[in-house]
Amino acid sequence: DSDRLPKDSGPFPALPPRKVEEPSDARKRVLAKVKQQAQDLHLDGHADKALQKYTELIRTGGASALVLAARAALLLKLDRPCASIRDACAAVQLNPDCGKAYHVRGAAHQKLGHFRKAHRDLSQGQKLDFSEESVGMHAFCAKKAGLQQDTKTGRWYDPNKEGAQKAVELLMRAEGQAQEPKKKPLAPPTKQLRPGQAVKLGGLKAAAHLNGRRALVMRLSPDKEDRWEVEIRLDRGIVEVKAIRSENIIEIRANQGAEWQMQERLFAEERKKREKEEVRWKEEEERLKRMEGLRKDSLRAEGMPDMDPSEKLEAEMSMLPLDHEAMSLLRRLRPKEALECLQQVGVQGISANVSSYIKIKVKQKLGEPDSEDEKPQKMPTPVPARAPPPMQPPSAPPPAPAPPAPAPAAAQAPSAPIEEPEDDSEDSDDEDFDLLPEDAEPLLDSGFNEPEPSEKQEEALSKWKQEAAEALESGDARTALDRYTEAIQGGGASALMLAKRGELLLKQKRPLAAIKDCSAALALNEDMGKAYRIRGIANRKLGRYADAKKDLVLAQKLDFDEGISAIEKFVTEKVRLAEKKESKKRRRTGDAGGTPDAKRAKDS
Structure with missing residues (x-):
């Protein structure tokens, strides 16, 4: 076989995550665009770039059996048969009736010399999706595997192992004349x-x-x-x-x-x-x-029918102090989503600035800008004309102007520039209602990671991890936190374990402890997107928007999460407003700090 390839070693391209939520309509359009770009690059002969696009598509929620089969075919074209088999297996798990995945996996097995496996996959692929291109390869693999096909039933069998008697048995079974073979008795325990x-x-x-x-x-x-x-x-x-x-x-x-x-x-x-x-x-x-x-x-007895979600939304809005803009934004959402936003008002105990809170939440869901610079400029309110002074009667001549009194020395000095009040209108509509206080409880120890744990340590770590998982499933967050802490202090302080405990600490409103655990996790693995994401959210909860922006940007680069986009946009806007306010403050300080010599030179 002149087409034989050696086995390829890792790292292999990433497989799709186990739990993937249904993407939104906007996300589906983005995924379709990435898929088209990958197909175009493949047709143009840019296999490496096409592989990157397919991997990006699979990691961000666009994985399907056909997409995985397409990447498997591309990997086989790049002489990576093991990676191709891995993708084809994932495609078969998503859709057992995907004929293309069986064809690609059979071709990859043929490249590695696994002729029986190749024949098995090609047979299944031809049943599901017949291909003329695979006929020759199918016959070649059958010949190499020593298999023969019965002319009446079309079944394949090995004459060296099964012989004529097995062939007759297969024929009779196909005609319904043979019984299933008896199972061998089990050996005594x-x-x-x-x-x-x-x-x-x-x-x-x-x-x-x-x-x-x-x-x-x-x-x-x-x-x-x-x-x-x-x-x-x-x-x-x-x-x-x-x-x-x-x-x-x-x-x-x-x-x-x-x-x-x-x-x-x-x-x-x-x-x-x-x-x-x-x-x-x-x-x-x-x-x-x-x-x-x-x-x-x-x-019903009072004559009031059951309200549908839209009617409930109108009833809920009428009971809250909302302005016209907030109510208009809520009506643009689906009624159930709008009711969830209104429920958060009661859950978080918000009594002031309810309209501002609703505007922020709804705009985040709609993906609209909420900054002042991106909004259309409003027309300035006209200033009313000043009323003229009352006319003096003609009989009374105006009094002579009194001579001006000598001005004090202090009045002759140049007056200091009038300091304009700071405009906080940009911040009032973008107030952060999700801030948390700093931890009252002491921070937890980051533990250590035992590179070669003993058998007892492995059993203890496995037990603690299992108990933590069971506690989380039952809703017992405190027990789960204790078990994670025991595992970390017992030598299991891996980056993933520290990130999990940091996520749990953040849910318990302990942002400083979460930041410490995520920093320890990143010291062990600097490419862990989950740790950057949790630390960024914790910094945002503490009002450290610049640090939050850095962490969330890195998290999205390493492991994109559509749910974090709104938070990233929020902290980016907060950082922009803070920089704008600081620049205004520096300008006012610079104008006020001019020297007398500079002012005299300017007047001259």
């Missing part, structure tokens, strides 16, 4: 256990968070060899059934029976407590539903 036996788990690698957990044996797994189905005791009285290998099951000794029984009683109490909480929550939900139904019934 290496450890004999009994149902209901108390055990513990240990030595697990893929699920290290289950090590040390108590469990009860249920039965021998009917379809997996040397595995027992056990009922595992988790936190808060939760049980989970898993098939565990015999080597990972530790039997409880007789002298540990009393401790087991005590832990089992505590587990039963936690389970009852959790079940009571679930019952109480269900009753509360049902009660709220009943109350809502009664409220609607009472409104």
Whole structure:
């Protein structure tokens, strides 16, 4: 095979994030433009630039099965078969019926000499999307793999392994005359256990968070060899059934029976407590539903129909001190989005400058400029003419003007320039309502990162991380923060761990602690966009707009996030206004600081 290529090593192009929100209409237009640019560059022969565009498209939310398959084909063209296979696999995960992904992956396997895998992918690709260009490659891979195709059924088989008997069996199965082959009996387990036996788990690698957990044996797994189905005791009285290998099951000794029984009683109490909480929550939900139904019934009885979102919006606006501009902006949003903005007024306890707050929030959602320089200039208000002085009667002559009194020495001196009042009109409409005070609690220790942790340290770190994740899922932020702190102080102070704790601290309104953790994370990894983003938001919460602008600009360059664009624009405007105010102040100081000699020279 003259087309054989060596295996390529990393780094490979980034894959799409796991959780991607549906892009807005404006974002879809931007992604479509980037996609068209990548296709044009590919057609013009600029493969490297086209690869950069495809990677930018995938990282910013424009990933689809066809886009990944297109980048896979481009990588194969650049003699990078392993990276091509990686992208094609991601495309198949997004859409199992993407024929192009199977064609590209089959071609990449053929370049590496994996002829059986290439034949498998090309067969599937031809079924989904037949291509004349792949016929020759398909036959070549079948010949190299030693496969033959049955003329009646079209099935491929290996005559060296299956033989004539297997071919006949395949023919009969295709005609519905053969039965499925019987499953081989499972080998006896290496450890004999009994149902209901108390055990513990240990030595697990893929699920290290289950090590040390108590469990009860249920039965021998009917379809997996040397595995027992056990009922595992988790936190808060939760049980989970898993098939565990015999080597990972530790039997409880007789002298540990009393401790087991005590832990089992505590587990039963936690389970009852959790079940009571679930019952109480269900009753509360049902009660709220009943109350809502009664409220609607009472409104119907009074002749008031149910209000749709637009009617609710008008009712809510009528109850708040909003000016005409704020109400007009709210009506431009969708009713649900506008109601969310109005709800934030009550959540954040805003009582003054409600109209200004609403204008800022709505303009951020609409993507409109909120600075004074970008708004159209308003016509100046005309100054009313001054009334003429009253006329003196003609009989009374005007009095002679009194001689001017000698001016004091102080009056002869040149008067100081009149200092104009500082205009704060630009700041009044752009007030920041989300500022936070500095932390009252002490800052947390940044810990250390153990490069080669021992087995015990790995188990402890895995346990702390798992407990932190479970606490976050259940809404217990305090426990999650404690577990992250234990992991960081125990040698797991990686950049990602510090950034996660910084994000949690910021949610708990501790911006200084969040800034410290993100700075420590950036000391370990200076290309971590998440740490720059969290530190930038924390600086913005403290009113440090210049520092916030620097961090957010770097964060968007490293890892673009559409949700941060509004915050970046806000702090940029704040920095611009501060610089403008400072320049005005310097000009006034410079005019007032002129020397007498300079003034005499100017007069002459």
